[in-house]
Every structure is written in structure tokens, then in C-alpha cells.
Amino acid sequence: xxxxxxxxxGLVQPGGSLRLSCAASGRTSSNIAMGWFRQAxxxxxxxxxxxxYTSITTSYADSVKGRFxxxxxxxxxxxxxxxxxxxxxxxxxxxxxxxxxxxWKLRESWGVWGQxxxxxxxx
Numbered sequence: 001x002x003x004x005x006x007x008x009x010g011l012v013q014p015g016g017s018l019r020l021s022c023a024a025s026g027r028t029s030s031n032i033a034m035g036w037f038r039q040a041x042x043x044x045x046x047x048x049x050x051x052x053y054t055s056i057t058t059s060y061a062d063s064v065k066g067r068f069x070x071x072x073x074x075x076x077x078x079x080x081x082x083x084x085x086x087x088x089x090x091x092x093x094x095x096x097x098x099x100x101x102x103x104w105k106l107r108e109s110w111g112v113w114g115q116x117x118x119x120x121x122x123x
Contacts, residue, residue: 022096
């Protein structure tokens with residue numbers, strides 16, 4: 001079983017930047033895609049970004065394209081989410097996910113989840 005631990009959340013002003021990290025441990029294996037979701041208060045958990053093991057393929061939600069960048073360091077078993085140009089509507093708990101089976105954009109496709117890290121964008 002893979003365990004995921006997120007870090008890097010916090011309070012940031014609009015227009016600011018944050019970098020989230022997700023460290024994987026346990027039964028890590030090759031060819032494992034990873035991704036980020038977020039859940040704002042009172043809303044459904046939504047897909048933010050995903051990346052294949054080789055980093056050749058990435059995918060983003062339209063709402064974050066051009067502002068967020070997903071990357072990974074396989075030697076460290078870590079995936080990152082660089083968030084620039086943050087907006088108040090980006091405020092949410094951000095979750096790391098792994099081992100998708102099916103569409104990346106569907107929450108139910110992902111088999112492993114972290115505990116989440118809170119990102120608050122406010123002046």
C-alpha cells in the first residue's frame with residue numbers, strides 16, 4: 001500500500017505563489033501516475049492536475065491552466081504542484097492522489113489519497 005503525505009499549504013495573498021509537495025512511501029512502484037485534487041468548502045472534490053510516471057504527459061483543469069504546474073522527482077518519490085497567480089477561488093484543501101484506473105478527472109478513478117493540505121488565498 002502506498003502512503004501519501006502532502007505539505008506546503010498555508011495562507012497567501014492574491015497573486016502570490018505556493019508550492020505543494022506530496023511524498024509517497026510504502027509500496028511505491030514504477031508507472032504510477034499521480035495527481036492533485038482540491039475541495040473547497042461546500043463543494044465537490046475536483047481534479048486539478050495529473051502527471052504520468054515519466055512526466056511526458058500532464059493534464060490540468062481549465063481553471064488552473066497557465067498558473068499551476070505539476071512535476072515530479074521519482075528519485076525522491078515526490079510530486080509537486082507549483083501554484084502561481086493564486087486567486088481567492090483557489091482556496092481549498094488540496095489532496096494528492098495516486099494509482100488512477102480510468103479517467104484522471106474522476107475522483108473515483110484514484111485509489112490512494114493523502115490527508116490534504118489547506119491553501120487559503122486571502123488579503
